[in-house]
Amino acid sequence: MSGRDNDKILDEVTSSEYKYGFTSNIEQEFAPVGLDESTIRFISAKKNEPEWMLNWRLEAFKKWQQMKEPEWSNVKYPKIDYQSISYYAAPKPKEKLGSLDEVDPELLDTFNKLGIPLEEQKILAGVAVDAVIDSVSVKTTYKEKLAEAGVIFCSISEAVQNHPDLIKKYLGMVVPTNDNFFAALNSAVFSDGSFVYIPKNTRCPMELSTYFRINAQNTGQFERTLIVADEGAYVSYLEGCTAPMRDENQLHAAVVELVALGDAEIKYSTVQNWYPGDKEGKGGIYNFVTKRGICKGPNSKISWTQVETGSAVTWKYPSVLLTGDNSIGEFYSVAVTNNHQQADTGTKMIHIGKNTKSRIVSKGISAGVSQNSYRGLVRVMNRAENAKNFSQCDSLLIGDKCGAHTFPYIEIDNKTANVEHEATTSKIGEDIMFYCQQRGLDPEEATAMIVNGFSREVLDKLPMEFAVEAKKLLAISLEGSVG
Amino acid sequence: MLSIKDLHASVEGNEILKGINLEVKPGEVHAIMGPNGSGKSTLASVLAGRDDYEISQGSVQFDGIDLLELSPEERSREGLFLAFQYPVEIPGVSNTNFMKACINAKRKHHGQDPMKPHEFLKMIKEKAALVDLDPQFLHRSVNEGFSGGEKKRNEIFQMAMLEPKLGILDETDSGLDIDALKVVSNGVNALRNEKNAFVVITHYQRLLNYIVPDFVHVLYKGKIVKSGDKSLALELEEKGYDWIKEELTPAQ
Ligand SMILES: Nc1ncnc2c1ncn2[C@@H]1O[C@H](COP(=O)(O)OP(=O)(O)O)[C@@H](O)[C@H]1O
Ligand SMILES: [Mg+2]
Numbered sequence: 001m002s003g004r005d006n007d008k009i010l011d012e013v014t015s016s017e018y019k020y021g022f023t024s025n026i027e028q029e030f031a032p033v034g035l036d037e038s039t040i041r042f043i044s045a046k047k048n049e050p051e052w053m054l055n056w057r058l059e060a061f062k063k064w065q066q067m068k069e070p071e072w073s074n075v076k077y078p079k080i081d082y083q084s085i086s087y088y089a090a091p092k093p094k095e096k097l098g099s100l101d102e103v104d105p106e107l108l109d110t111f112n113k114l115g116i117p118l119e120e121q122k123i124l125a126g127v128a129v130d131a132v133i134d135s136v137s138v139k140t141t142y143k144e145k146l147a148e149a150g151v152i153f154c155s156i157s158e159a160v161q162n163h164p165d166l167i168k169k170y171l172g173m174v175v176p177t178n179d180n181f182f183a184a185l186n187s188a189v190f191s192d193g194s195f196v197y198i199p200k201n202t203r204c205p206m207e208l209s210t211y212f213r214i215n216a217q218n219t220g221q222f223e224r225t226l227i228v229a230d231e232g233a234y235v236s237y238l239e240g241c242t243a244p245m246r247d248e249n250q251l252h253a254a255v256v257e258l259v260a261l262g263d264a265e266i267k268y269s270t271v272q273n274w275y276p277g278d279k280e281g282k283g284g285i286y287n288f289v290t291k292r293g294i295c296k297g298p299n300s301k302i303s304w305t306q307v308e309t310g311s312a313v314t315w316k317y318p319s320v321l322l323t324g325d326n327s328i329g330e331f332y333s334v335a336v337t338n339n340h341q342q343a344d345t346g347t348k349m350i351h352i353g354k355n356t357k358s359r360i361v362s363k364g365i366s367a368g369v370s371q372n373s374y375r376g377l378v379r380v381m382n383r384a385e386n387a388k389n390f391s392q393c394d395s396l397l398i399g400d401k402c403g404a405h406t407f408p409y410i411e412i413d414n415k416t417a418n419v420e421h422e423a424t425t426s427k428i429g430e431d432i433m434f435y436c437q438q439r440g441l442d443p444e445e446a447t448a449m450i451v452n453g454f455s456r457e458v459l460d461k462l463p464m465e466f467a468v469e470a471k472k473l474l475a476i477s478l479e480g481s482v483g
Numbered sequence: 484m485l486s487i488k489d490l491h492a493s494v495e496g497n498e499i500l501k502g503i504n505l506e507v508k509p510g511e512v513h514a515i516m517g518p519n520g521s522g523k524s525t526l527a528s529v530l531a532g533r534d535d536y537e538i539s540q541g542s543v544q545f546d547g548i549d550l551l552e553l554s555p556e557e558r559s560r561e562g563l564f565l566a567f568q569y570p571v572e573i574p575g576v577s578n579t580n581f582m583k584a585c586i587n588a589k590r591k592h593h594g595q596d597p598m599k600p601h602e603f604l605k606m607i608k609e610k611a612a613l614v615d616l617d618p619q620f621l622h623r624s625v626n627e628g629f630s631g632g633e634k635k636r637n638e639i640f641q642m643a644m645l646e647p648k649l650g651i652l653d654e655t656d657s658g659l660d661i662d663a664l665k666v667v668s669n670g671v672n673a674l675r676n677e678k679n680a681f682v683v684i685t686h687y688q689r690l691l692n693y694i695v696p697d698f699v700h701v702l703y704k705g706k707i708v709k710s711g712d713k714s715l716a717l718e719l720e721e722k723g724y725d726w727i728k729e730e731l732t733p734a735q
Binding site: 440 | 531532533535554555556558559560564565567570571572573574575576580581584585586588589592624641645
């Protein structure tokens with residue numbers, strides 16, 4: 001047997017444990033509950049923002065006030081009272097911190113418990129991390145090393161201070177402030193998130209990742225991420241998120257914008273594990289997220305990979321505007337819902353340039369009394385000659401009280417388009433279950449195994465370091481779904 | 484090790500096993516032969532705990548425990564292995580991962596820690612070699628796209644990995660060419676020792692040239708109608724099953 005075989009087997013069999021429902025006892029400061037202009041001024045002032053940024057927010061707020069919450073998705077939840085939320089929560093600095101690099105040990109401890117050590121020597125080799133807790137970024141690792149390559153990786157608050165030209169140029173380019181209700185809200189009150197800029201012809205020397213953690217109670221999290229890959233640049237970026245177990249629902253409304261210029265490639269992966277609520281459907285995060293990328297230049301590529309296991313309600317459609325000729329958009333998704341979770345997720349691939357290609361692979365797994373919907377739009381505009389799309393949507397049902405739904409929308413304005421859509425729905429059959437049990441796996445272990453196999457095509461797209469965690473996460477989220 | 488007493492099992496109201504009696508002791512190999520539809524696979528499934536069957540009568544003791552009280556996975560972890568007549572494909576799950584999960588489930592059941600990666604690696608290499616399984620197979624999805632013969636070899640490989648007390652082989656020989664048959668038989672023979680036992684279900688005598696049984700039983704219409712030593716298999720090969728059927732008729 002070859003050394004590579006040995007390594008592969010060892011990789012497959014090494015593993016570790018993982019849990020995140022805890023709350024950290026960190027002293028925090030909050031914005032007063034409620035939302036009006038003064039809230040926005042408060043947030044902006046906390047971040048010491050320049051006037052142009054404040055004005056941008058205020059304008060977004062005005063637009064939001066005139067918008068209505070969308071009701072077209074296949075999810076149900078009680079009306080959110082936007083006046084009962086605090087829009088800013090930040091760990092209180094114990095004393096004035098000497099430098100930005102000093103982090104409260106309690107916070108370090110929190111991230112250690114989450115398996116995200118922030119000390120550079122301990123961190124996953126080759127992965128730089130931006131750690132965001134509630135409304136602020138507490139630490140970004142490997143900043144200097146990345147700077148040597150000309151890569152900017154920092155919190156968006158810092159970018160507003162230090163790279164205003166880039167922010168002014170790109171913020172809101174892909175998701176305008178009035179794009180939709182939640183995007184407008186985010187634009188008004190966004191707190192923190194990451195900013196990435198990869199200069200021309202630069203391959204980012206390591207994986208970048210942001211870890212989002214909600215800790216505070218009665219707050220919303222509104223992060224904003226912006227990634228710009230200049231001509232010929234490449235970056236792979238991963239976000240992870242968790243939250244403590246709480247009885248009340250918490251709102252998370254993020255916006256992520258990706259810009260790929262000519263010949264650039266952005267690979268964006270998400271492992272979303274916000275608290276899903278308990279078995280009876282109490283508590284959990286409302287995850288209303290707008291993620292969109294633009295393949296602006298020719299031959300550019302944007303690839304979204306997501307593993308969605310958490311949240312009580314998910315509303316999320318990472319999309320790609322294929323503007324540049326020959327550009328490529330990809331969407332690989334595993335969405336698991338269990339108990340009372342609801343997910344309405346999918347993608348939009350908008351073919352604008354010539355010879356543009358898109359590929360959609362969606363794996364939906366529903367258990368308990370959950371509802372899991374795939375909603376996808378493939379649009380081919382009239383000047384998009386020779387556009388190609390392939391979509392594969394597979395649903396796996398566990399038990400007979402859950403639902404899987406597929407809503408593919410196809411709009412074609414150019415006759416040369418080649419669009420293929422395949423969909424399957426299956427149940428975990430008795431034969432496969434008995435086979436696994438005969439080998440010693442209980443139904444729960446067998447289910448986790450089968451689900452991992454079902455999702456493999458998507459999991460394989462994740463950066464190696466995270467694929468293992470994602471697999472475990474799938475198993476954990478399906479606990480109690482069979483028996 | 485295995486003691487089956489007057490076992491009756493039915494499916495959807497049809498009685499398929501009609502009073503099976505069988506004693507298997509450690510170190511023994513029992514062959515069960517019989518025409519198609521006589522209930523051989525049903526017996527294997529019932530022993531392994533498939534819940535499609537209703538057990539209306541009888542008992543099964545396995546190493547001192549009431550087998551029929553256990554879930555299928557508990558039976559497996561207690562050391563009962565069934566090599567399936569029709570192995571199932573598990574898309575996207577590598578053989579390695581599957582075996583790791585199964586072995587660790589068994590170890591956990593016996594209060595042992597998960598197997599150390601290097602120990603596992605050593606074992607999987609040894610056992611794959613035992614049935615001449617190309618290491619590439621270990622990374623491929625369980626049985627997915629395997630030929631019939633490869634699936635059967637994979638069953639024996641899994642059996643070797645799990646080191647059961649009792650291995651039940653359901654028509655493992657069917658669909659195998661002579662070379663594959665030898666590989667599979669060598670695998671089984673290498674696993675034989677004085678502590679374990681095998682029940683080999685087949686309707687061809689051919690396999691029994693390689694896996695030599697201590698006892699041969701003929702299952703017919705849900706009952707063991709004749710038992711003997713390995714010469715019975717040869718006799719069946721020569722004369723077919725008709726003489727047994729005839730032998731039975733006057734008695735009924
Ligand atoms: N799940 C089932 N549902 C209905 N009939 C079954 C089922 N399993 C077995 N049988 C019937 O029981 C009889 C014995 O089958 P089986 O045990 O597969 O025989 P063998 O393995 O000896 O060829 C056959 O008549 C078969 O049709
Ligand atoms: Mg059979």
